[in-house]
Amino acid sequence: MFPLKDNLRCLTFPLVTVILIALNCGAFIWETIQLSSGSGDAMLKWMLVPSSIMSAFSSGEPYQIKWAIISLFSHAFLHGGLMHLAGNMIFLFTFGKAVEARLGWAKYIGFYLLGGLAAAFAQIASDPTTSIPMLGASGAIAGVLGGYLLLWPKADITGFVLPMFIVRIRAYWFLLAWFIMQFLPIIQSGGDLSGGGVAYWAHIGGFIGGVLLGGLARLIQPTSDVCYIPSDCPPCDAEPDEDWDKPQK
Numbered sequence: 001m002f003p004l005k006d007n008l009r010c011l012t013f014p015l016v017t018v019i020l021i022a023l024n025c026g027a028f029i030w031e032t033i034q035l036s037s038g039s040g041d042a043m044l045k046w047m048l049v050p051s052s053i054m055s056a057f058s059s060g061e062p063y064q065i066k067w068a069i070i071s072l073f074s075h076a077f078l079h080g081g082l083m084h085l086a087g088n089m090i091f092l093f094t095f096g097k098a099v100e101a102r103l104g105w106a107k108y109i110g111f112y113l114l115g116g117l118a119a120a121f122a123q124i125a126s127d128p129t130t131s132i133p134m135l136g137a138s139g140a141i142a143g144v145l146g147g148y149l150l151l152w153p154k155a156d157i158t159g160f161v162l163p164m165f166i167v168r169i170r171a172y173w174f175l176l177a178w179f180i181m182q183f184l185p186i187i188q189s190g191g192d193l194s195g196g197g198v199a200y201w202a203h204i205g206g207f208i209g210g211v212l213l214g215g216l217a218r219l220i221q222p223t224s225d226v227c228y229i230p231s232d233c234p235p236c237d238a239e240p241d242e243d244w245d246k247p248q249k
Helices: 015-036 040-046 049-058 062-077 082-103 105-126 138-151 171-181 184-188 200-221
Strands: 002-006 156-161 164-168
Touching: 015 040, 015 062, 015 082, 015 105, 040 062, 049 062, 049 105, 062 082, 062 105, 082 105, 082 138, 082 164, 082 200, 105 138, 105 200, 138 171, 138 200, 156 171, 184 200
Parallel strands: none
Antiparallel strands: 002 156, 156 164
């Protein structure tokens, strides 16, 4: 399932979402330059490596702890390829706009970062001994998806399902289906994802974190008119007003 757009129109410009997309794209350009210059190994400290995180905090070494903390955030701006980046940014733009509008710029930044931390902690907890690095904004974006589920559950999502079926369904069905799909590879592998690939536990952790934060935001502000669903047409069966062309006083 891949989203294309929602049917919400928001009254604010999604500045933070656009900035996050720009930062991710800029980081990918930097990655490409580093790899082309043969400095790929130096990028490892910016990625999330669970065994290194655990080793750093158990050692008590300030320098190692510093880079462990940095990697908890920096990994979410790196990507393994152009398609990885493009897919994540489309998800972020589709769902991030309305979440940002509902929360406001400052709270949305905190929401995004906390979602990324929840994803990182879930991935580390799934296997704290692995040395396979994790990178990508997927976990933080999963948090945005979880928040959207609580804040705008009745919006409609237009997307496609392989092999290219265009669908339009309620957000809660789309997002719940996406969440359930994150468990399927874990079940199929018997819980052994040691071969690397997609960080499904990060997706699950980020999504749950986003649901909790979204629930808190909805508890504080139960309703909002910052986004709305536009009407496709005025009442088509209404009688025309005879004075429609006269100036209003």
